[in-house]
Amino acid sequence: MPKEQLIQDLANAYEQTITAAVDATQHGMTRKGDTWGPREHIAHMAGWEIIATVRIPAIMAGMAPMEFTDESQQEIMDNAINAAFATLIGDQSLDALCNILRQAYRRNIEILKELDDRFFQPGQYVYERSKGAIEHCQEHIEALAP
Numbered sequence: 001m002p003k004e005q006l007i008q009d010l011a012n013a014y015e016q017t018i019t020a021a022v023d024a025t026q027h028g029m030t031r032k033g034d035t036w037g038p039r040e041h042i043a044h045m046a047g048w049e050i051i052a053t054v055r056i057p058a059i060m061a062g063m064a065p066m067e068f069t070d071e072s073q074q075e076i077m078d079n080a081i082n083a084a085f086a087t088l089i090g091d092q093s094l095d096a097l098c099n100i101l102r103q104a105y106r107r108n109i110e111i112l113k114e115l116d117d118r119f120f121q122p123g124q125y126v127y128e129r130s131k132g133a134i135e136h137c138q139e140h141i142e143a144l145a146p
Helices: 003-026 038-060 071-089 094-114 125-144
Strands: none
Touching: 003 038, 003 094, 003 125, 038 071, 038 094, 038 125
């Protein structure tokens, strides 16, 4: 897949996630117990994109991705980070959270546009992260469906 198409697909995935969250809210979906509502989904996505604005350039400069080889350790870390996002920005209005996500993913799109095409090949961090983010957006869209 060409770089430009992957970047456009990524932007579309985030906009579709935002639309799904707004629609879910309009249909009365809210957080129930441990189940995320639209605000938590968007806070989660926004938090990861904010981190990516720092991580992507650092990884492109040679820093190793912060990932554990042990899946249980990775899950513990991811859950802790998700809880932090929900705590730090999750009390914002859905509109504010959508704006935070939109600003963060757009900053990352600008970062990606500046990268050489070689980073957009299967197996490369940027390619795999972008494809993973698109798939993750789809998971959230499905979770937000009425």
